[in-house]
Amino acid sequence: MPLSTLPPPSSLRDCIVNGKIDVNRWFALRRKRRYANSHAILQSIIDRHRRRSTEPVEEVLIKRQHYRSVKKYKILVRDSANGGTREIKPTDTLWYLLYIETSPRNRRLLKLFRQRFRLPHHSFLELANEISQHKLFARWSSGDCTGVASSNIKLLLLGAMRYLGRGFTFDDIEECTAISREVNRVFFHTFLEYGSTVLYKKHVTEPASTTDPSEWEQLFKTAGFTGCIGSSDGTHVGMLNCHSWATINHKGPKLNIPSRTYNTTVTHTRQILGTTFGHPCTWNDKTVVLYDEFLKAVNDGTLFQDCEFILFEYDSSGNVIEVCYKGVWFMVDNGYLSWSNLVPPLKDGLTYQQIRFSEWLESMRKDIECTFGILKGRFAVLRYGIRLQSIEKCDQLYVTCCALHNRLLFIDGLDKGWKDGVESNWEREYRDEGEIPFAVQRLNRLHNNDNVQSQDDNDDNTVETIDFHKYEVNGKRIVSKMPLSIFQNRLIENFDIRFRRNDIQWPKRINRPSSIV
Numbered sequence: 001m002p003l004s005t006l007p008p009p010s011s012l013r014d015c016i017v018n019g020k021i022d023v024n025r026w027f028a029l030r031r032k033r034r035y036a037n038s039h040a041i042l043q044s045i046i047d048r049h050r051r052r053s054t055e056p057v058e059e060v061l062i063k064r065q066h067y068r069s070v071k072k073y074k075i076l077v078r079d080s081a082n083g084g085t086r087e088i089k090p091t092d093t094l095w096y097l098l099y100i101e102t103s104p105r106n107r108r109l110l111k112l113f114r115q116r117f118r119l120p121h122h123s124f125l126e127l128a129n130e131i132s133q134h135k136l137f138a139r140w141s142s143g144d145c146t147g148v149a150s151s152n153i154k155l156l157l158l159g160a161m162r163y164l165g166r167g168f169t170f171d172d173i174e175e176c177t178a179i180s181r182e183v184n185r186v187f188f189h190t191f192l193e194y195g196s197t198v199l200y201k202k203h204v205t206e207p208a209s210t211t212d213p214s215e216w217e218q219l220f221k222t223a224g225f226t227g228c229i230g231s232s233d234g235t236h237v238g239m240l241n242c243h244s245w246a247t248i249n250h251k252g253p254k255l256n257i258p259s260r261t262y263n264t265t266v267t268h269t270r271q272i273l274g275t276t277f278g279h280p281c282t283w284n285d286k287t288v289v290l291y292d293e294f295l296k297a298v299n300d301g302t303l304f305q306d307c308e309f310i311l312f313e314y315d316s317s318g319n320v321i322e323v324c325y326k327g328v329w330f331m332v333d334n335g336y337l338s339w340s341n342l343v344p345p346l347k348d349g350l351t352y353q354q355i356r357f358s359e360w361l362e363s364m365r366k367d368i369e370c371t372f373g374i375l376k377g378r379f380a381v382l383r384y385g386i387r388l389q390s391i392e393k394c395d396q397l398y399v400t401c402c403a404l405h406n407r408l409l410f411i412d413g414l415d416k417g418w419k420d421g422v423e424s425n426w427e428r429e430y431r432d433e434g435e436i437p438f439a440v441q442r443l444n445r446l447h448n449n450d451n452v453q454s455q456d457d458n459d460d461n462t463v464e465t466i467d468f469h470k471y472e473v474n475g476k477r478i479v480s481k482m483p484l485s486i487f488q489n490r491l492i493e494n495f496d497i498r499f500r501r502n503d504i505q506w507p508k509r510i511n512r513p514s515s516i517v
Contacts, residue, residue, distance in 0.1 A: 118165040156187040167380040195400030203406040208273040219268040224504040227309040231331040232265040233368040238385035252281035266371045269415045278395035285335035304328045311494040327479030331365040338484045353496040
């Protein structure tokens, strides 16, 4: 009998054809039995539901299905013309009428615009034009397939800046722009991606890599720290909607809420040179700095390796000589790794030279603390906590704020216009004993005490006992090759020589813009 005329197999015997097992019929029998078993299981489940519920099983299954609503809920307002109701449009909102349809016309309105949205109006228009031409915002640059125009990209940008500057919620932005909070949320996340890549590269990465470091080094050189171009430290930013699985790693001692830590490097003019993309706040500075690409590039000698500076030193005869160094260094606290490019103050300085150097370094290192204060004062979302759940978006938000900070710094011209400032003398007479720094009070009490050492008492790191040839290339000492303790002593000696020459001044700004709008 041909195989096509045989009935479907119902047992293993039916799979035997001409004394052999037909593989195709055996697979058909297997599929039939598997279907019968699954059908029996499903029928038992239906019977169980029928016994437990008086409602039909079909209705119970239908009720458990949830579908996302795509219905548009319109915001209705009273129409003054006919007394009826109509849908409010974004063109009817106050933001559109004040800032988009008509630009601010006087100085007062321009100042209010900057206070409210953290950007000058002309910079806002430039930024809106930039993002409208970028492919990330293509969905808001044209209408949909039905011909409906997309939401106004300038209104969406105003909402994003208000979110960053004053900590608005997306519901607050919907109330101000008549654009749904979901659209504002999607635009804001896209803006963070744009800000952490395009804006960060334009205002942070490129200026840090193309600007001559001697411009930043000149201010520190005035204060006695030749070769230094900036200071670095970490800050914590709270997360209000942190995932439960990440709470343990992000709950540190500084804040009562989960937070992320960011290691940032700035110049004396508060220009941000680089920052990390966030880590759990339980990580210390020694661990976070290993992920700082900017500081690692300087330490590896791949960035600023051609920069040269001169330090004064004493030779074996006690004469002052000039020694050339290659590289740069940064001011940090004592929580960082012992890299020669990261110089902290001395924790146990006993000599005049060491304490004087450490006190000045701690004062100059306040640049990074001031920058953190400016960032959190300008962008309230950093001060009060980020409400985004995604850790990646939290990191993008901080990086975007850094890029906008540099953008404003360049617009206002605050990165320029510094010169030699007020002279500082740590050994002057104080009328009020309370005004004397603690370290200087300790020196005054021990001025005639043998416990106060002089620089000559420390012979471990003197010039004649150290072989500097292994740190030199073509007669110039490489900072990244030197141990921190040796390089730090050379900086202390240079600072002491310049201090005795009265060649140290505190940098100050001389041409602060009188009008910033």
